[in-house]
Amino acid sequence: MQRTVIYPERSSSTYWKDLWAYRGLFRFLAWRDLLVRYKQTVIGIAWAVIRPLLTIVVFSFFGKFISPDTTGISMILIVAAASLPWQLFSSALNEASGSLIANSNLITKVYFPRLIVPLSTVIVCLVDFLISMVILIGLMIYFKQAPDSNIIFLPLFLLLTLLSSIGAGVFLASLNVKYRDFRYIVPFIVQLGLYVSPVAFSSRVIMNSDKVSEGLKIIFCLNPMVGVIDGFRWCLFGSEIPHDWMSVKISCTVTLITLFVGIWYFRKVEKNFADII
Amino acid sequence: MSYTAIKVENLTKEYTLRHQQASNYTALRDVIVDRAKSVFRGQTGSDRKEKFLALDDVSFSIQSGDRVGIIGRNGAGKSTLLKVLSRIVSPTKGRITLEGRIASLLEVGTGFHPELTGRENIFLNGSILGMSKMEISKKFDEIVAFAEVEKFLDTPVKRYSSGMFVRLAFAVAAHLEPEILIVDEVLAVGDAAFQKKCLGRMREVAGDGRTILFVSHNMEAVQKLCNKGILLNKGKLVMEGSIDAVTGKYLETFSEGQSWYDIAKPLDAENKAAIATRLQIEDVNEIPVSEVSIGANYNFRIYFTINKKVEGFVAAIGLLTIFDQPVRTTWSEPTDLEPGNYTALFKSEGIILADGQYKLNVGLSKGTSVIHNAENAGLLTISEVSTLVNDKQIINTKSGLIINQMPVQIIQCK
Numbered sequence: 001m002q003r004t005v006i007y008p009e010r011s012s013s014t015y016w017k018d019l020w021a022y023r024g025l026f027r028f029l030a031w032r033d034l035l036v037r038y039k040q041t042v043i044g045i046a047w048a049v050i051r052p053l054l055t056i057v058v059f060s061f062f063g064k065f066i067s068p069d070t071t072g073i074s075m076i077l078i079v080a081a082a083s084l085p086w087q088l089f090s091s092a093l094n095e096a097s098g099s100l101i102a103n104s105n106l107i108t109k110v111y112f113p114r115l116i117v118p119l120s121t122v123i124v125c126l127v128d129f130l131i132s133m134v135i136l137i138g139l140m141i142y143f144k145q146a147p148d149s150n151i152i153f154l155p156l157f158l159l160l161t162l163l164s165s166i167g168a169g170v171f172l173a174s175l176n177v178k179y180r181d182f183r184y185i186v187p188f189i190v191q192l193g194l195y196v197s198p199v200a201f202s203s204r205v206i207m208n209s210d211k212v213s214e215g216l217k218i219i220f221c222l223n224p225m226v227g228v229i230d231g232f233r234w235c236l237f238g239s240e241i242p243h244d245w246m247s248v249k250i251s252c253t254v255t256l257i258t259l260f261v262g263i264w265y266f267r268k269v270e271k272n273f274a275d276i277i
Numbered sequence: 278m279s280y281t282a283i284k285v286e287n288l289t290k291e292y293t294l295r296h297q298q299a300s301n302y303t304a305l306r307d308v309i310v311d312r313a314k315s316v317f318r319g320q321t322g323s324d325r326k327e328k329f330l331a332l333d334d335v336s337f338s339i340q341s342g343d344r345v346g347i348i349g350r351n352g353a354g355k356s357t358l359l360k361v362l363s364r365i366v367s368p369t370k371g372r373i374t375l376e377g378r379i380a381s382l383l384e385v386g387t388g389f390h391p392e393l394t395g396r397e398n399i400f401l402n403g404s405i406l407g408m409s410k411m412e413i414s415k416k417f418d419e420i421v422a423f424a425e426v427e428k429f430l431d432t433p434v435k436r437y438s439s440g441m442f443v444r445l446a447f448a449v450a451a452h453l454e455p456e457i458l459i460v461d462e463v464l465a466v467g468d469a470a471f472q473k474k475c476l477g478r479m480r481e482v483a484g485d486g487r488t489i490l491f492v493s494h495n496m497e498a499v500q501k502l503c504n505k506g507i508l509l510n511k512g513k514l515v516m517e518g519s520i521d522a523v524t525g526k527y528l529e530t531f532s533e534g535q536s537w538y539d540i541a542k543p544l545d546a547e548n549k550a551a552i553a554t555r556l557q558i559e560d561v562n563e564i565p566v567s568e569v570s571i572g573a574n575y576n577f578r579i580y581f582t583i584n585k586k587v588e589g590f591v592a593a594i595g596l597l598t599i600f601d602q603p604v605r606t607t608w609s610e611p612t613d614l615e616p617g618n619y620t621a622l623f624k625s626e627g628i629i630l631a632d633g634q635y636k637l638n639v640g641l642s643k644g645t646s647v648i649h650n651a652e653n654a655g656l657l658t659i660s661e662v663s664t665l666v667n668d669k670q671i672i673n674t675k676s677g678l679i680i681n682q683m684p685v686q687i688i689q690c691k
Binding site for chain 2: 001002003004005006007008024025028031032035036039040105106107108109110111112179180181182271272274275
């Protein structure tokens with residue numbers, strides 16, 4: 001018979017086992033969010049395509065002024081390859097950081113490993129992302145742009161996007177429980193992030209510029225999405241990644257650190273969630 | 278075979294109260310301001326904090342198959358205990374060992390989503406309560422039948438009536454089959470018929486040898502369902518034992534009524550021929566009691582003083598519901614009284630009132646002209662702890678104001 005022992009400190013071996021035991025609930029929560037997302041909307045799932053498409057059109061219009069040099073690839077494609085992972089990252093970060101509060105009725109009434117909540121919201125964003133990939137495929141067919149052979153590495157960069165959004169999202173979610181200020185900080189981070197990420201331009205504009213100091217270049221790359229976007233463009237169009245892959249290397253490091261810190265902090269405070277939420 | 282299903286050792290749960298703060302969560306702004314202040318004062322901002330023990334060194338153990346009622350006043354720590362046992366909050370000190378699968382039902386319809394259909398919500402809620410997809414599919418038809426919502430399965434629950442919603446929510450929970458079931462006050466929902474159905478279902482579940490922990494303010498429900506009881510007060514364990522002993526102790530210690538009420542002196546007391554001074558409620562042995570068990574007889578005693586000789590003196594007591602609906606009024610026979618102190622004893626004689634509180638009016642008069650009328654002089658509390666035993670007949674203490682049964686003859690027509 002299953003035995004449960006409750007004491008103030010929980011050990012980590014049972015934690016991960018518990019998380020696995022609750023995978024059914026994880027699936028159901030993700031399924032619920034997916035079902036609810038487009039209920040009572042007239043065009044339903046088409047929203048997952050329309051919103052990113054409009055963003056791409058607007059950004060590529062302005063992008064033409066910022067970086068006219070696109071080495072023969074249509075600006076729309078350059079922007080699409082960056083905009084889609086950016087949207088995945090920003091929506092995952094946004095949803096995950098608010099997820100605990102949105103599900104506070106569950107947290108105060110039922111036990112389950114709390115990590116399930118932010119993780120399941122990321123799944124919803126991932127599904128949206130996969131649907132919006134239709135846009136990219138459509139555009140590539142329209143512009144007769146064959147994908148580079150590097151495309152087989154695309155899943156790795158997708159994983160990098162997910163991990164970086166999970167790391168930061170989980171961290172912000174647990175802070176949000178205690179300090180509601182983060183409800184206002186997160187949208188601000190996301191908005192600011194869009195300006196400092198190379199969505200409407202190529203990162204070469206900054207990385208190959210003589211006017212930008214080495215230090216600033218490193219700071220620019222601390223944003224994990226710089227490496228992800230460079231990676232996406234490399235996978236799809238074989239665009240060269242400047243400075244010997246510096247952005248990707250920094251992005252991986254930053255992601256691993258935020259993931260580690262985020263989960264560590266989450267686990268540290270999660271047992272008090274029900275008391276303070 | 279019975280084994281120890283729940284073992285609680287030295288369980289303590291401490292909360293830190295923050296004064297002058299409206300909500301639980303902190304604003305970052307406050308933290309920053311506090312830190313800044315403490316720099317100047319050379320101390321941390323701990324002066325506003327106060328420790329509060331919601332559970333204070335509680336230890337007990339429960340055998341498998343026991344149905345345990347947890348009782349206590351508001352704030353006694355009942356809900357905290359259930360939350361710690363269901364792992365929603367973690368204890369500050371102590372250790373709990375639970376044998377078997379646990380399901381906790383602290384609210385009806387946890388996780389129900391208004392946009393989803395009844396069918397979708399059954400699966401969602403089932404999985405939140407800890408059922409696997411297979412289990413839910415297996416029990417699906419049973420759940421739907423229990424909830425009586427067959428026709429509305431594919432309607433979003435936001436269009437359900439509140440009754441349907443509650444029925445569906447309870448139906449899912451009622452089909453949980455854990456070894457340990459933790460239930461908090463959920464029976465306080467739905468109409469009387471459905472409540473009865475729920476209680477029946479809970480007893481069925483208990484009959485299968487499951488361990489049940491049940492918190493409710495409804496003593497009647499606790500007594501019907503449970504065989505053991507745990508009494509908490511201010512976070513401490515007061516008593517553990519058979520349910521009758523524990524409910525008895527609870528009523529004795531914490532009943533809300535008083536056994537006697539002083540009657541305020543009227544403004545022109547010296548001019549009145551008679552004034553009532555005190556109203557007392559007693560059991561049949563003339564011992565003052567603050568609560569009367571439903572079905573038991575009781576006495577009212579009025580203490581009064583006669584200042585001037587009264588001819589045709591009458592003492593009266595009026596009984597009203599809390600909503601001021603008169604239930605009955607009784608008068609003494611007129612007598613002539615000389616000045617002095619007296620008591621008037623009123624004995625109830627077999628009219629069984631439903632549980633709850635009743636307002637009492639006291640009146641002294643000379644014939645039909647009022648001398649002293651004290652409205653709302655006291656309260657009669659009839660507790661739901663039952664002394665009614667009648668195996669042959671269904672007695673529902675919520676069925677009306679008067680519980681006495683009429684003799685009924687059932688005869689076949691020719």
